[in-house]
Amino acid sequence: MDIKSSLVFVFAVCNLSLYCGQEKSIDTVYIFDNQMNKVKLFHKVNSLIPADIQKNSSNLSEVLRFQSPVYIKENGRGAVSSPSFRGTTAQQTAFVWNGININSQFLGQGDVNNIALFGYDQMEIKSGGGSVIYGSGAIGGSIHLNNNLSFNEGLNGAFNSEIASFRTYNNFLKASFSNEKFSFKATASHAISQNEYEVPESRNYINRNGKYYNTNFNFAAAYKIAPFHQISWISEIFDGNQHYPVFFESQTQTKYETQNLRSLLSWDWKKSKFNNILRAAYTEENFQYFATLNQPRTSGGAGKNYIVKNDFNYFINPKWNINLIGEFQHNQAEGIGTSGIGDISRNIASAAGLLRYMPSSKIILEAGIKKDFxxxxDSPVLYSFSGKWKAANWYHFNLNLSKNFRFPSFNDLYWAPGGNPNLVPETSIQADMNHEFKAGDFKLVLSPYYIRIKDMLRWMNTPLGYWSPFNTDQVESFGLESQLTYQKQINQHHLKINAGYIFTKSKDLEINKQLMYVPLYKIFGNVDYNYRFIRIYAQGMFNGLTYTESNEKKSDALQPYFVMNAGISAIIMKKYTVGFKINNIFDEIYETTAYYPLPKRNYSINFNINF
Incomplete structure (x- = not known):
């Protein structure tokens, strides 16, 4: 498919050409994040489908660790977990749910293990800045949790159940119905684990008080009210509980609970030359911290966000396209207990414009500008520029330049003690290039990049004995992301290989040292083989030396490690699938956070039925 044909699909304008006289009705597959397919034209994006996610069904941290360039810092299996893109931190990573930024208004980030693993039709990992489209925090990269709805597919359902080591149980149920005008989908998942594993080789570690459980419900519906009009709705409810590991029996056991609600309503109006999508969303986050396990909560918070967003897309002619995006948010928050955060609120508005130029089937350009209020x-004016050139059938070239930002979170401003009301937003300038080579069934993408962050928000110890955030750091990050893919099908044999190599140099320019928890090297690889009703897969991940202090002290650093997993499954009578997995086959001793080793060799079995 050439670039011009690709644009026809991603803009969902018509299915024959960029500019046609006969108007077409709404596509048979409705995607809630309409911008994502446009983003893919210019940026490096890893797309994972439910079958990929099932390989690492423990939690979202495992999926990202083994199947993406992201570094995951996890305080023990299933515990607090944060991502790092291209040498940045969790606060410079945006989590985007169906086009809506869902980073916590309190922390300014997303806790990876308090985000549901199942219930999404696609998970996409985008490297590089994206604040013009996805707002605050989209500096190092963004993680997208997407749902879609299909029409004319009747009644379908699936149930998956897994039993794993450490008394772990994962269950997932999905049901959907659709006809020509109406589509509905509902999913439910529940995960629970006692999570008591031992790693005696690492200071006789026992994951005491490591229990976790979570439940997630997802509902979505769409209705075509007229040939060019559609209304859609999606909601998600998440309830999670994490016990924080302790090193000794005598230590006080603690836990953290969270409840999240997200709901999105949209009205789509699509014709041959333009489309307009009006969205109204409501998101809610609630959390409670218990300093003593079975005692009343010590602190917590409740946040509510009201969002209205309009996305207007117009084809001036076959070569020129203009996209205008306006958004308004009202954020409310209230701290509970010792947090010191009172009843607070703020308003946020933004206006963005993107202009796309397509002079030929080999070249496409996009320029964007955005102002946040x-x-x-005082928020900076943001910009982006992207270009794609199809130089030859075997070589494509992409260039991306952008200015991105993150404004302080409620904790940054108001936490007591330590909140700092004098903070300013951090900003970043970045550039990256994608060199895409194709040879037969092989595809290689090389992506060198550069990021410069100014006024980076960082919590630091103060002379008064407590921590407080300051605009102190000038950070420079540069490196290379590369990815090799191969797919081949011969009769009923299907082989798929996906491998990546990441080099990251991220320095605090004041001391000229590598940032903490940013590995210099990461390599990951996945191999899938299917023959008739049998599926076999293997995956491996190598992580290089990772400093845990800002002084680059090797004696305190996390040592390099290699972890490999493998699994096999079989389809029985077309409806039933039985599978078996081995994680950490070689019994590697490894940590992603100092003093919190992850499990040694462990196992799981799973059963799936489609109906």
Whole structure:
């Protein structure tokens, strides 16, 4: 498919050409994040389908660790977990749910293990900045949790159950119905684990008080009210509980609970030359911290976000396209207990414009500009420029330049003690290039990049004995992301290989040292083989030396490690699938956070039925 044909699909304008006289009705597959397919034209994006996610069904941290360039810092299996893109931190990573930024208004980030693993039709990992489209925090990269709805597919359902080591149980149920005008889908998942594993080789570690459980419900519906009009709705409810590991029996056991609600309503109006999508969303986050396991909560918070967003896309002619995006948010938050955060609120508005130029089937250009209006702050003007050139059938070239930002979170401003109301938004300038080579069934993508962050928000110890955030750091990050893919099918034999190599140099320019928890090297690989009703897969991940202090002290660093997993499954009578997995086959001793080793060799079996 050439670039011009690709644009026809991603803009969902018509299915024959960029500019046609006969208007077409809404596509048979509705995607909630309409911008994502446009983003893919210019940026490096790893797309994972439910079958990929099932390989690492423990939690979202495992999926990202083994199947993406992201580094995951996890305080023990299933515990607090944060991502790092291209040498940045969790606060510079945006989590995007069906086009809506869902980073916590309190922390300014997303806790990876408090985000549901199942219930999404696609998970996409985008490297590089994206604040013009996805807002605050989209500096190092973004993780997208997407749902879609299909029409004319009747009634379908699936149930998956897994039993794993450490008394772990994962269950997932999905049901859907659709006809020509109406589509509905519902999913439910529940995971629970006692999570008591031992790693005696690492300071006789026992994952005491490591229990976790979570439940997630997802509902989505769409209805075609007229040939060119459609209304859609999706909601998600998440309830999670994490016990924080302790090193000794005598230590006080603690836990953390969270409840999240997200709901999105949209009205789509699509014709041959333009389309307009009006969205109204409501998101809610609630959390409670228990300093003593079976005692009343010590602190917590409740946040509510009201969002209205309009996305207007217009084809001036076959070569020129203009995209206008306006958004308004009202954020409310209330701290509970010792947090010191009172009843607070703020308003946020933004206006963005993107202009796309397609002079030929080999070249496509996009320029974007955005202005945010954040109550209490002077926000910078953001911009982006992207270009794609199909130089030959075997070589494509992409260039991306952008300015991105993150404004302070409620904790940054108001936490007591330590909140700092004098903070300013951090900004970043970045550039990356994608060199895509194709040879037969092989595809190689080389992506060198550069990021410069100014006024980076960082919590630091103060002379008064408590931590407080400051705009202190000038950070420079550069490196290379590369990915090799291969797919081949001969009769009923199907082989798929996906491998990546990442080099990251991320320095605090004040001391000229590598940032903490940013590995210099990461390599990951996945191999899938299918023959008739049998599927076999293997995956491996190598992580290089990782400093845990800002002084590059090797004696305190996390040592390099290699972890490999493998699994096999068989389809029985077309409806039933039985599978078996081995994680950490070679019994590697490894940590992603100092003093919290992850499990040695462990196992799981799973059963799936489609109906």
């Amino acid at each position: 954040v109550e209490g702050f």
